[in-house]
Amino acid sequence: MSLRIPAGETVMFVGPSGCGKTTSLKMINRLIDPTSGTITIDGKPISESKxxxxxxxxxxxxxxxxLFPHMTVADNIAVVPGLLGWDKAKTTKRVDELLDMVGLDPERYRDRFPRELSGGQQQRVGVARGLAADPPVILMDEPFGAVDPITRTRLQDEMLSIQRQLRKTIICVTHDIDxxxxxxxRILILSEGGKIEQYDTPENILAAPANEFVEDFVGAGSALKSLALSRLDDVEIADAPTVRVGxxxxxVQRNATASGVRNVVVLDxxxxxxxxxTAAKLRGERVENRRLEALxxxxxxxxxxDALDAMLSSSHGAVVxxxxxGEYRGVASFQQIMTHIQDTHEAAESRRHGADAEATPDSVAVANTSSHTDFREQAEEGEEQ
Incomplete structure (x- = not known):
C-alpha cells in the first residue's frame, strides 16, 4: 500500500471487514509496527521516534x-497535556476551550464522570481528548459508530465545524460510505489484502468509480448520495417571522395577518x-412553548x-x-433546496462542456503538501500482517 495524505485534509478509510482499515490506522501511531516499508510524518520516519x-x-x-471511568471529564481530557508537563492553568484553559468547541458547557460538564453522560456526550469528550495537546495528526477509528443516528449526524456536523476551524490532518476509519x-x-477505498481500489475526492468517486468493486461498494443511487456533498450553508434560506415565548x-396573529404570513418560529x-x-392556531394570551419534546x-x-430527511417528518414542507x-438562522424549504440542486447541476454541466472545449494534453494538478503524512507499507507476498 502506498499513499500520501496532504496536511489539513480529512481522509476516510473505507472497505469491507478484514481489508486492513484499522490495521493501517494503527501503524501510523505504531500500535502495530509495519513489517516492511516506511511511514513518514512531515518527512520524518515514525520509526525514528520513541x-x-x-x-x-x-x-x-x-x-x-x-473514557477512563474513575476520572472526571476534565481529567480525561487533560491526560496527554499532563504527560507533556503542561502547567495547571494552561491545562484548565485548554479543557474549557475544547468542551466549548464540542458543544458541552464547561461549567456543567467539567466535573462530571463518564457514567453521568450520554453516549453522544462521551463521544464528544473523546474527540476533545484527542485534540487536547493540539496534535497535527488525528486518528479516528469508527468514532461515531456506537451512537444513535440523530446523535451521529450531530457529531458529524460538529466534527466538520471543528475541522473548518483547526484544519488538522485527520485519518478516519469508517464502514459507512455515506x-x-x-x-x-478524500476517500480511500480498500479491498481485501489492503489493496487500494480508489483514492480520490468524494465527487470523483461518485462520478467516476474506478472499477466494479468501487461501484458495488458505493452502491446504487449515486445521484442521491451526491446530496451529501452540498450543505445548507450553500443554500439561500428564508428568514421566517419569529416570535418570543411570552x-x-x-x-402575533394581527401582525401575521397584516403581513400575509402563515407560519411563525417560536424562540426561547x-x-x-x-x-x-401556524400563527392562527395559537391559543391563550401569551405565546408558550407547548411542545412536549424538542423541535x-x-x-x-x-x-x-440531512435537511431533506428532516423535511419528511415536518408538516410544513420546510425545516428550521x-x-x-442552536440559535435560529432561518427556514429552508423543499423548493429552495431543489432550486439549489438544479442550479448546481446546470453550473457543473456548463463547466464540463467548457473543460471539454479547452482541454489540453498536459493538464497538471498541483497540491501544496509541504507537511504531510506519507504512508508506505509494502507487504511481502505471503507474509501475514
Whole structure:
C-alpha cells in the first residue's frame, strides 16, 4: 500500500471487514509496527521516534470515547497535556476551550464522570481528548459508530465545524460510505489484502468509480448520495417571522395577518427555536412553548440529504435551520433546496462542456503538501500482517 495524505485534509478509510482499515490506522501511531516499508510524518520516519513520544503527538479517538471511568471529564481530557508537563492553568484553559468547541458547557460538564453522560456526550469528550495537546495528526477509528443516528449526524456536523476551524490532518476509519462522503476531503477505498481500489475526492468517486468493486461498494443511487456533498450553508434560506415565548398572541396573529404570513418560529429567551407553528392556531394570551419534546431542527452545516430527511417528518414542507450553538438562522424549504440542486447541476454541466472545449494534453494538478503524512507499507507476498 502506498499513499500520501496532504496536511489539513480529512481522509476516510473505507472497505469491507478484514481489508486492513484499522490495521493501517494503527501503524501510523505504531500500535502495530509495519513489517516492511516506511511511514513518514512531515518527512520524518515514525520509526525514528520513541513510540510513546510519537503517540503523544498524534490524537487518537475511538468508538464510544473509551473514557477512563474513575476520572472526571476534565481529567480525561487533560491526560496527554499532563504527560507533556503542561502547567495547571494552561491545562484548565485548554479543557474549557475544547468542551466549548464540542458543544458541552464547561461549567456543567467539567466535573462530571463518564457514567453521568450520554453516549453522544462521551463521544464528544473523546474527540476533545484527542485534540487536547493540539496534535497535527488525528486518528479516528469508527468514532461515531456506537451512537444513535440523530446523535451521529450531530457529531458529524460538529466534527466538520471543528475541522473548518483547526484544519488538522485527520485519518478516519469508517464502514459507512455515506459518512465517508460527508466528512472526507478524500476517500480511500480498500479491498481485501489492503489493496487500494480508489483514492480520490468524494465527487470523483461518485462520478467516476474506478472499477466494479468501487461501484458495488458505493452502491446504487449515486445521484442521491451526491446530496451529501452540498450543505445548507450553500443554500439561500428564508428568514421566517419569529416570535418570543411570552409575546402577546393577539399581537402575533394581527401582525401575521397584516403581513400575509402563515407560519411563525417560536424562540426561547436565548434565541433558540422551540416551535414552528401556524400563527392562527395559537391559543391563550401569551405565546408558550407547548411542545412536549424538542423541535426537530437542522444545523446550518448539515448536508442537503440531512435537511431533506428532516423535511419528511415536518408538516410544513420546510425545516428550521440553527447555528453552531442552536440559535435560529432561518427556514429552508423543499423548493429552495431543489432550486439549489438544479442550479448546481446546470453550473457543473456548463463547466464540463467548457473543460471539454479547452482541454489540453498536459493538464497538471498541483497540491501544496509541504507537511504531510506519507504512508508506505509494502507487504511481502505471503507474509501475514
Amino acid at each position: 513510540a510513546d513520544d510519537l503517540r503523544r503527538r498524534i490524537g487518537y479517538v475511538i468508538q464510544g470515547g473509551s 459518512e465517508a462522503l460527508k466528512l472526507g476531503d 409575546d402577546s398572541i393577539v399581537d 429567551e436565548r434565541g433558540r427555536p422551540v416551535d414552528f407553528v 426537530q431542527t437542522v444545523d446550518h452545516r448539515a448536508t442537503l440529504n 435551520v440553527t447555528g453552531g450553538r
